[in-house]
Amino acid sequence: AQKITQTQPGMFVQEKEAVTLDCTYDTSDPSYGLFWYKQPSSGEMIFLIYQGSYDQQNATEGRYSLNFQKARKSANLVISASQLGDSAMYFCAMRWGGGSNYKLTFGKGTLLTVNP
Protein backbone atom coordinates (compact mmCIF):
# COMPACT_ATOMS: atom_id res chain seq x y z
CA ALA A 1 0.00 0.00 0.00
CA GLN A 2 1.14 3.52 -0.70
CA LYS A 3 2.47 5.24 2.37
CA ILE A 4 4.32 8.41 3.32
CA THR A 5 6.42 8.51 6.47
CA GLN A 6 7.68 11.66 8.16
CA THR A 7 9.68 10.63 11.22
CA GLN A 8 10.29 14.08 12.68
CA PRO A 9 7.23 15.36 14.57
CA GLY A 10 9.09 18.59 15.33
CA MET A 11 12.25 20.34 14.23
CA PHE A 12 14.05 23.46 15.44
CA VAL A 13 16.45 25.58 13.40
CA GLN A 14 18.21 28.87 13.90
CA GLU A 15 17.36 31.71 11.58
CA LYS A 16 19.59 31.81 8.47
CA GLU A 17 20.63 28.17 8.85
CA ALA A 18 19.62 25.32 6.54
CA VAL A 19 17.28 22.55 7.63
CA THR A 20 16.33 19.17 6.17
CA LEU A 21 12.90 17.65 6.68
CA ASP A 22 12.76 13.92 6.11
CA CYS A 23 10.25 12.01 4.01
CA THR A 24 10.24 8.39 2.92
CA TYR A 25 7.61 6.77 0.76
CA ASP A 26 6.43 3.32 -0.16
CA THR A 27 4.95 2.45 -3.52
CA SER A 28 5.31 -0.26 -6.14
CA ASP A 29 4.07 2.02 -8.93
CA PRO A 30 6.75 3.07 -11.43
CA SER A 31 5.08 6.45 -11.98
CA TYR A 32 4.35 8.74 -9.05
CA GLY A 33 4.89 12.29 -7.90
CA LEU A 34 6.15 13.74 -4.65
CA PHE A 35 5.07 17.04 -3.14
CA TRP A 36 5.88 19.23 -0.20
CA TYR A 37 3.27 21.55 1.26
CA LYS A 38 3.55 24.21 3.94
CA GLN A 39 0.71 24.87 6.37
CA PRO A 40 1.15 28.00 8.50
CA SER A 41 -0.87 28.59 11.63
CA SER A 42 -3.54 30.28 9.50
CA GLY A 43 -4.34 26.85 8.09
CA GLU A 44 -4.06 27.15 4.31
CA MET A 45 -2.13 24.57 2.29
CA ILE A 46 0.71 26.17 0.33
CA PHE A 47 2.42 24.22 -2.44
CA LEU A 48 6.22 24.36 -2.22
CA ILE A 49 7.82 21.89 -4.61
CA TYR A 50 7.16 18.86 -6.82
CA GLN A 51 9.31 15.95 -8.04
CA GLY A 52 8.17 13.41 -10.61
CA SER A 53 9.45 9.85 -10.32
CA TYR A 54 11.06 10.04 -13.77
CA ASP A 55 12.67 13.43 -13.25
CA GLN A 56 16.43 13.09 -13.53
CA GLN A 57 17.34 16.18 -11.57
CA ASN A 58 16.32 17.21 -8.08
CA ALA A 59 13.62 19.88 -8.04
CA THR A 60 14.43 23.36 -6.77
CA GLU A 61 12.18 26.35 -6.10
CA GLY A 62 13.98 29.35 -4.65
CA ARG A 63 15.14 28.43 -1.12
CA TYR A 64 13.48 25.02 -1.35
CA SER A 65 15.08 21.95 -2.86
CA LEU A 66 13.97 18.34 -2.88
CA ASN A 67 16.67 15.74 -2.29
CA PHE A 68 15.23 12.83 -4.28
CA GLN A 69 16.90 9.46 -3.71
CA LYS A 70 14.80 7.00 -5.68
CA ALA A 71 16.60 3.82 -4.63
CA ARG A 72 16.17 4.73 -0.97
CA LYS A 73 12.60 5.96 -1.58
CA SER A 74 13.29 9.25 0.11
CA ALA A 75 12.25 12.78 -0.82
CA ASN A 76 13.70 15.12 1.78
CA LEU A 77 12.95 18.85 1.72
CA VAL A 78 15.89 21.19 2.22
CA ILE A 79 15.19 24.78 3.21
CA SER A 80 18.22 27.01 2.90
CA ALA A 81 18.70 30.22 4.89
CA SER A 82 15.69 29.70 7.16
CA GLN A 83 13.48 32.68 7.92
CA LEU A 84 11.12 33.29 10.83
CA GLY A 85 8.23 33.03 8.38
CA ASP A 86 9.21 29.44 7.63
CA SER A 87 7.82 28.37 11.00
CA ALA A 88 4.91 26.11 10.03
CA MET A 89 3.77 22.53 9.59
CA TYR A 90 5.28 20.81 6.55
CA PHE A 91 3.66 17.88 4.78
CA CYS A 92 5.16 15.44 2.32
CA ALA A 93 2.65 13.89 -0.10
CA MET A 94 2.63 11.40 -2.95
CA ARG A 95 0.44 11.35 -6.05
CA TRP A 96 -0.21 7.83 -7.26
CA GLY A 97 -2.67 5.84 -9.32
CA GLY A 98 -3.35 5.42 -13.01
CA GLY A 99 -5.82 6.00 -15.81
CA SER A 100 -8.19 8.66 -14.56
CA ASN A 101 -7.85 7.65 -10.89
CA TYR A 102 -5.14 9.48 -9.02
CA LYS A 103 -4.94 10.03 -5.28
CA LEU A 104 -2.77 12.23 -3.11
CA THR A 105 -1.58 10.63 0.14
CA PHE A 106 -0.04 12.71 2.92
CA GLY A 107 2.43 12.08 5.70
CA LYS A 108 1.66 13.14 9.26
CA GLY A 109 3.74 16.27 9.02
CA THR A 110 6.71 17.97 10.67
CA LEU A 111 6.31 21.12 12.74
CA LEU A 112 9.23 23.42 12.00
CA THR A 113 10.13 26.20 14.41
CA VAL A 114 12.65 28.83 13.33
CA ASN A 115 14.34 30.55 16.25
CA PRO A 116 15.73 34.11 16.00
Add this chain to the structure above:
Amino acid sequence: NAGVTQTPKFQVLKTGQSMTLQCAQDMNHNSMYWYRQDPGMGLRLIYYSASEGTTDKGEVPNGYNVSRLNKREFSLRLESAAPSQTSVYFCASTYHQGSSFYGYTFGSGTRLTVV
Protein backbone atom coordinates in the same frame (compact mmCIF):
# COMPACT_ATOMS: atom_id res chain seq x y z
CA ASN B 1 -10.37 35.07 -7.82
CA ALA B 2 -10.10 31.61 -9.35
CA GLY B 3 -9.76 28.80 -6.86
CA VAL B 4 -11.54 26.37 -4.60
CA THR B 5 -14.31 27.77 -2.41
CA GLN B 6 -15.50 25.92 0.66
CA THR B 7 -18.57 26.79 2.71
CA PRO B 8 -19.08 27.17 5.57
CA LYS B 9 -15.74 28.09 7.15
CA PHE B 10 -16.88 27.16 10.66
CA GLN B 11 -19.69 24.98 11.95
CA VAL B 12 -20.80 23.56 15.28
CA LEU B 13 -23.16 20.59 15.20
CA LYS B 14 -24.88 18.56 17.86
CA THR B 15 -24.40 14.81 17.83
CA GLY B 16 -26.88 13.24 15.41
CA GLN B 17 -27.42 16.35 13.30
CA SER B 18 -26.76 16.31 9.59
CA MET B 19 -25.04 18.81 7.38
CA THR B 20 -23.48 19.24 3.96
CA LEU B 21 -20.09 20.82 3.31
CA GLN B 22 -19.97 22.56 -0.03
CA CYS B 23 -17.01 22.82 -2.38
CA ALA B 24 -16.85 24.57 -5.73
CA GLN B 25 -13.99 25.22 -8.14
CA ASP B 26 -13.91 27.48 -11.16
CA MET B 27 -10.72 26.22 -12.82
CA ASN B 28 -12.32 23.57 -15.04
CA HIS B 29 -10.61 20.86 -13.00
CA ASN B 30 -11.81 17.31 -13.58
CA SER B 31 -10.83 15.69 -10.24
CA MET B 32 -11.97 16.74 -6.79
CA TYR B 33 -11.15 15.45 -3.31
CA TRP B 34 -12.29 15.68 0.30
CA TYR B 35 -9.77 15.35 3.14
CA ARG B 36 -9.99 15.58 6.88
CA GLN B 37 -7.13 16.84 9.06
CA ASP B 38 -6.77 15.80 12.66
CA PRO B 39 -3.88 16.70 14.99
CA GLY B 40 -0.91 14.40 14.44
CA MET B 41 -2.60 12.57 11.55
CA GLY B 42 -1.88 14.69 8.51
CA LEU B 43 -4.56 14.89 5.83
CA ARG B 44 -6.53 11.73 5.18
CA LEU B 45 -8.60 11.16 2.05
CA ILE B 46 -12.32 10.68 2.67
CA TYR B 47 -13.73 10.50 -0.87
CA TYR B 48 -12.67 11.62 -4.30
CA SER B 49 -14.20 12.15 -7.70
CA ALA B 50 -11.89 11.44 -10.62
CA SER B 51 -14.33 12.98 -13.08
CA GLU B 52 -17.87 14.27 -13.26
CA GLY B 53 -20.29 11.46 -12.52
CA THR B 54 -17.85 9.25 -10.58
CA THR B 55 -17.00 9.02 -6.90
CA ASP B 56 -14.81 6.62 -4.93
CA LYS B 57 -13.96 5.93 -1.33
CA GLY B 58 -10.69 7.04 0.14
CA GLU B 59 -8.97 6.02 3.34
CA VAL B 60 -11.64 7.09 5.87
CA PRO B 61 -15.09 7.10 4.19
CA ASN B 62 -17.23 5.77 7.05
CA GLY B 63 -19.91 8.21 8.19
CA TYR B 64 -19.74 10.33 5.02
CA ASN B 65 -21.40 10.54 1.64
CA VAL B 66 -20.50 12.66 -1.35
CA SER B 67 -22.14 14.05 -4.46
CA ARG B 68 -20.41 15.32 -7.59
CA LEU B 69 -23.21 17.62 -8.56
CA ASN B 70 -21.53 18.83 -11.75
CA LYS B 71 -18.00 19.49 -12.90
CA ARG B 72 -17.64 22.47 -10.54
CA GLU B 73 -19.20 21.19 -7.32
CA PHE B 74 -18.38 18.34 -4.95
CA SER B 75 -20.27 18.15 -1.66
CA LEU B 76 -19.60 16.13 1.49
CA ARG B 77 -22.53 15.08 3.67
CA LEU B 78 -22.56 13.96 7.29
CA GLU B 79 -25.87 12.17 7.81
CA SER B 80 -25.60 11.75 11.59
CA ALA B 81 -22.67 13.68 13.01
CA ALA B 82 -20.53 12.13 15.73
CA PRO B 83 -17.89 13.75 17.98
CA SER B 84 -15.24 11.67 16.15
CA GLN B 85 -16.01 13.73 13.04
CA THR B 86 -14.74 16.89 14.72
CA SER B 87 -11.99 17.94 12.33
CA VAL B 88 -10.84 20.40 9.72
CA TYR B 89 -12.10 19.45 6.28
CA PHE B 90 -10.29 20.40 3.08
CA CYS B 91 -11.53 20.20 -0.46
CA ALA B 92 -8.98 20.02 -3.28
CA SER B 93 -9.09 19.84 -7.05
CA THR B 94 -6.77 19.19 -9.97
CA TYR B 95 -6.80 18.77 -13.71
CA HIS B 96 -5.10 15.78 -15.25
CA GLN B 97 -5.02 14.23 -18.68
CA GLY B 98 -3.30 10.88 -18.90
CA SER B 99 -0.19 11.07 -16.78
CA SER B 100 0.05 14.86 -17.06
CA PHE B 101 -1.45 17.04 -14.42
CA TYR B 102 -1.34 20.65 -13.35
CA GLY B 103 -1.02 20.70 -9.58
CA TYR B 104 -3.54 20.61 -6.76
CA THR B 105 -5.51 23.58 -5.45
CA PHE B 106 -6.85 23.46 -1.91
CA GLY B 107 -9.75 25.29 -0.35
CA SER B 108 -9.26 27.22 2.86
CA GLY B 109 -10.91 24.53 4.97
CA THR B 110 -14.01 24.05 7.11
CA ARG B 111 -13.54 23.73 10.85
CA LEU B 112 -16.28 21.43 12.15
CA THR B 113 -16.99 20.76 15.81
CA VAL B 114 -19.48 18.10 16.87
CA VAL B 115 -20.64 18.38 20.48
